[in-house]
Amino acid sequence: MFARFQLQFVLLLTVAIFSGCTPQFRREKTEVKSASDVVIHFDDLSSSNNSEETPDEAATPATTPTAGNESTTATTPKKEMVAATTTSKPDVAKQAPTTTGYTGPAKFVGRVVVKGDVPLFSALLAKGAATKDMFCSEMAVPNETVISKDGGLGNVFVYMKKAPRKGVPEYSGEPFVVNQKGCIFIPHAQIVRVGQPFILKNSDPVAHNVRYNGFASQFNDTVVSGSTDGLTKVIEFPERLPAGMVCDFHNWMSAYVLPVDHPWAAVTDADGNFEITNLPEGKWDFVIWHEKALYIERSFKVTAAPNTLIEKVFEVNASKLSQ
Amino acid sequence: MICLISGCGGQPEFSHSEKFQTLKPYAQIYVDQVLDNYFGSPSDMVAWDKLPLELHYGQGTVVEASGRMLTVELQAPHAEITAGTEVLWDSGILNDKDSAWILEWDEAKHQAKLESPLATNPEVGDAVILGPGQILATGRMLYAEHCQHCHGVAGDGNGPTAPYLNPRPRDYRKGIFKFTTTQSSKRASREDLSRIVEDGIPGTYMPSFKLLTEDEMTSIIEYVMWLSMRGELENQLIGLLADSYSVEAVEDRIAGGDETSDTIHQEFIDAVNDPDSFPFEVDTIVSRFTSEWVSSQEPDAEVQPLTPRTPSSDESIAKGRELYLKPSLKCAQCHGEAGLGDGSQTFAVSKDAAGQDNLTPGLYDTWGNLVKPRNLHSGIYRGGRRPIDLYSRIYAGIKGTPMPAFSSTLLRKSNPEDSGSEMTDEDIWHLVNYIYSIPFEDVKAGQGGSSIANPVKDANTASEEDSEEVAVN
Numbered sequence: 001m002f003a004r005f006q007l008q009f010v011l012l013l014t015v016a017i018f019s020g021c022t023p024q025f026r027r028e029k030t031e032v033k034s035a036s037d038v039v040i041h042f043d044d045l046s047s048s049n050n051s052e053e054t055p056d057e058a059a060t061p062a063t064t065p066t067a068g069n070e071s072t073t074a075t076t077p078k079k080e081m082v083a084a085t086t087t088s089k090p091d092v093a094k095q096a097p098t099t100t101g102y103t104g105p106a107k108f109v110g111r112v113v114v115k116g117d118v119p120l121f122s123a124l125l126a127k128g129a130a131t132k133d134m135f136c137s138e139m140a141v142p143n144e145t146v147i148s149k150d151g152g153l154g155n156v157f158v159y160m161k162k163a164p165r166k167g168v169p170e171y172s173g174e175p176f177v178v179n180q181k182g183c184i185f186i187p188h189a190q191i192v193r194v195g196q197p198f199i200l201k202n203s204d205p206v207a208h209n210v211r212y213n214g215f216a217s218q219f220n221d222t223v224v225s226g227s228t229d230g231l232t233k234v235i236e237f238p239e240r241l242p243a244g245m246v247c248d249f250h251n252w253m254s255a256y257v258l259p260v261d262h263p264w265a266a267v268t269d270a271d272g273n274f275e276i277t278n279l280p281e282g283k284w285d286f287v288i289w290h291e292k293a294l295y296i297e298r299s300f301k302v303t304a305a306p307n308t309l310i311e312k313v314f315e316v317n318a319s320k321l322s323q
Numbered sequence: 324m325i326c327l328i329s330g331c332g333g334q335p336e337f338s339h340s341e342k343f344q345t346l347k348p349y350a351q352i353y354v355d356q357v358l359d360n361y362f363g364s365p366s367d368m369v370a371w372d373k374l375p376l377e378l379h380y381g382q383g384t385v386v387e388a389s390g391r392m393l394t395v396e397l398q399a400p401h402a403e404i405t406a407g408t409e410v411l412w413d414s415g416i417l418n419d420k421d422s423a424w425i426l427e428w429d430e431a432k433h434q435a436k437l438e439s440p441l442a443t444n445p446e447v448g449d450a451v452i453l454g455p456g457q458i459l460a461t462g463r464m465l466y467a468e469h470c471q472h473c474h475g476v477a478g479d480g481n482g483p484t485a486p487y488l489n490p491r492p493r494d495y496r497k498g499i500f501k502f503t504t505t506q507s508s509k510r511a512s513r514e515d516l517s518r519i520v521e522d523g524i525p526g527t528y529m530p531s532f533k534l535l536t537e538d539e540m541t542s543i544i545e546y547v548m549w550l551s552m553r554g555e556l557e558n559q560l561i562g563l564l565a566d567s568y569s570v571e572a573v574e575d576r577i578a579g580g581d582e583t584s585d586t587i588h589q590e591f592i593d594a595v596n597d598p599d600s601f602p603f604e605v606d607t608i609v610s611r612f613t614s615e616w617v618s619s620q621e622p623d624a625e626v627q628p629l630t631p632r633t634p635s636s637d638e639s640i641a642k643g644r645e646l647y648l649k650p651s652l653k654c655a656q657c658h659g660e661a662g663l664g665d666g667s668q669t670f671a672v673s674k675d676a677a678g679q680d681n682l683t684p685g686l687y688d689t690w691g692n693l694v695k696p697r698n699l700h701s702g703i704y705r706g707g708r709r710p711i712d713l714y715s716r717i718y719a720g721i722k723g724t725p726m727p728a729f730s731s732t733l734l735r736k737s738n739p740e741d742s743g744s745e746m747t748d749e750d751i752w753h754l755v756n757y758i759y760s761i762p763f764e765d766v767k768a769g770q771g772g773s774s775i776a777n778p779v780k781d782a783n784t785a786s787e788e789d790s791e792e793v794a795v796n
Contacts, residue, residue: 207650207651207652207653207732209653210727215559216559218722218723220720220722220724220725220726221507221728222652222728222729222732223731223732224731224732231731233508237611240562241566244676244678246674248657248686248725249656249668251671251672251674254674291678298572298576299567
């Protein structure tokens with residue numbers, strides 16, 4: 001790994017070349033910029049008259065079409081500024097009430113529920129449906145949008161957006177297993193710790209592949225049919241959003257995996273409940289995300305201290321699930 | 324930077340990635356600043372030492388220096404050093420002073436005669452860079468001349484010729500290359516990239532560039548990797564910022580009620596100025612792909628067959644065919660029972676990266692392009708036709724495409740009854756032998772007996788040296 005502060009010692013050499021016509025090189029000393037010259041700094045909001053439109057005089061994007069006429073470089077309509085100020089409210093952090101009388105390490109618990117008429121989800125593959133691997137439809141492949149009788153939404157990821165710089169417990173748990181059984185990924189939604197061995201199994205008599213499509217890393221491997229030992233993979237990089245996992249042989253098969261570099265993450269159970277324990281003291285941002293509803297919260301603020309219990313019910317509009 | 328030669332048309336610019344426009348203007352400016360600081364523009368490039376690339380002709384230390392003579396110890400290997408090469412002082416008392424210029428170079432002694440005598444002599448051990456950034460600059464020239472009209476200035480696969488091509492030129496910005504001889508979890512090696520550039524990609528518009536000198540090839544490959552890193556940083560950074568500072572995210576947040584456009588903007592500015600926030604994230608992104616590129620160059624990243632190629636024979640081909648048709652391997656599901664590239668998966672509706680159904684049924688690659696499984700009768704292999712090429716395609720899959728790695732499925736104990744027996748990869752070789760034989764089959768794969776035109780001879784000749792023999796026929 002590269003030391004964080006290596007950046008400071010990095011040398012930057014600028015090579016100027018003129019292309020588009022005959023190559024020609026500058027016949028002087030190649031310019032050397034020291035790292036301190038390249039620290040990117042933005043002005044304070046207060047020091048710029050219009051926060052939305054002129055963040056930094058030094059920073060004019062090369063593509064600004066209106067270059068040369070400073071008064072027209074605004075790219076955002078004024079309307080938005082107005083809208084923004086009218087919606088501004090007193091500074092109440094978006095926060096769940098904390099329950100008094102709780103003792104123990106800070107805990108964030110809650111539930112995700114669906115609001116409105118729940119659409120009827122048809123099975124992804126009906127029982128007995130004709131498919132090339134008839135084995136797969138011996139049992140219906142259920143729709144993966146899991147909603148309990150009283151509206152709890154399962155398979156929702158709730159996770160701390162960014163791990164604290166210090167004090168993250170090392171991972172030392174068991175490897176985590178994803179099985180492919182009845183042409184379904186089990187579990188469908190799963191958190192993994194970065195570096196945690198991740199065992200892919202296939203209990204089916206047919207072959208599956210597992211194509212993991214993260215933003216930071218990817219893999220695509222076949223998993224032998226009937227494999228009980230499985231194939232061990234390690235995801236080395238965290239993701240900001242759950243990464244999709246598919247089997248290219250059976251198009252309905254999908255799963256989501258979220259590799260994180262901390263333990264403060266959970267997936268809601270079939271009733272929509274989640275629980276995140278042992279939160280470190282501080283103010284943390286949580287993301288709440290579901291494969292159909294997408295962002296339920298982009299950054300939900302949780303203030304954790306010993307003996308606090310943070311409880312919150314999150315509502316999702318049913319219409320967001322039917323897309 | 325001012326273009327010294329007037330009348331030579333507009334300067335090329337790196338175009339932005341598609342998602343750039345979704346960001347709030349202040350986030351766009353930040354992305355531009357980061358890229359500009361660490362990579363510069365095509366006409367004023369920045370050679371950033373953090374990138375694991377060979378950017379200079381050579382790097383080393385002073386062994387002896389006085390007057391016009393300079394002897395250096397260079398880290399091997401280095402590019403050809405010629406008259407006119409710049410000597411940049413990288414440490415010691417001459418650091419930050421004007422560069423010296425080489426008049427004559429003695430490669431055997433690593434000794435230079437300089438254009439003018441040194442006013443001050445450097446100390447023994449001072450660091451020097453010979454031809455700073457020159458490899459990148461040469462790469463840029465050659466790229467502009469040979470590659471840019473297809474692959475685009477920014478390596479986004481979107482040059483002016485690109486819209487007319489199928490398959491589309493590769494977009495380097497994901498850091499993913501398809502035809503590699505590295506393990507499934509690794510990136511391309513430099514050798515993989517230079518082999519592609521040297522041989523081209525048969526059956527596509529990617530031409531072969533056989534006339535490039537070794538140094539020119541090095542420059543082009545370093546430049547392609549440099550573009551790939553630049554593009555990956557851009558993509559990853561935009562992805563990171565879009566979470567909270569895309570136009571849509573900001574609207575969402577304002578609708579949430581507790582935040583205003585101003586508080587969000589202030590938060591952004593604070594994050595830019597806080598070394599633990601965005602600067603740290605940028606560093607993390609760069610460190611991640613840097614370490615991936617580095618580890619992909621190491622010997623153990625390479626696909627290495629466990630056993631030498633099983634000689635081709637009727638028996639091996641028959642075994643290969645059996646494996647090919649085996650339901651548990653599924654080659655036929657994509658490539659078709661007859662190997663025509665028309666298996667059932669080419670008719671199935673698949674999902675795109677966002678989980679939505681693709682409009683046209685079939686298989687898609689990571690770039691969102693429809694890809695057809697190869698017609699194995701054509702005898703044309705895009706990633707090369709050496710046995711090791713086909714072996715690697717099967718062993719490690721074709722990266723960025725649905726064709727998966729089969730190593731875990733095809734490596735097995737040499738004696739299935741004895742769990743203590745050694746692992747063997749002969750099944751992969753059987754498949755390779757079978758693939759070589761398909762273009763000569765009279766009957767469709769999986770049907771009838773073997774009526775293959777002299778497969779043994781042909782398949783064996785398909786070696787590195789005389790691969791053309793089979794291609795003709």
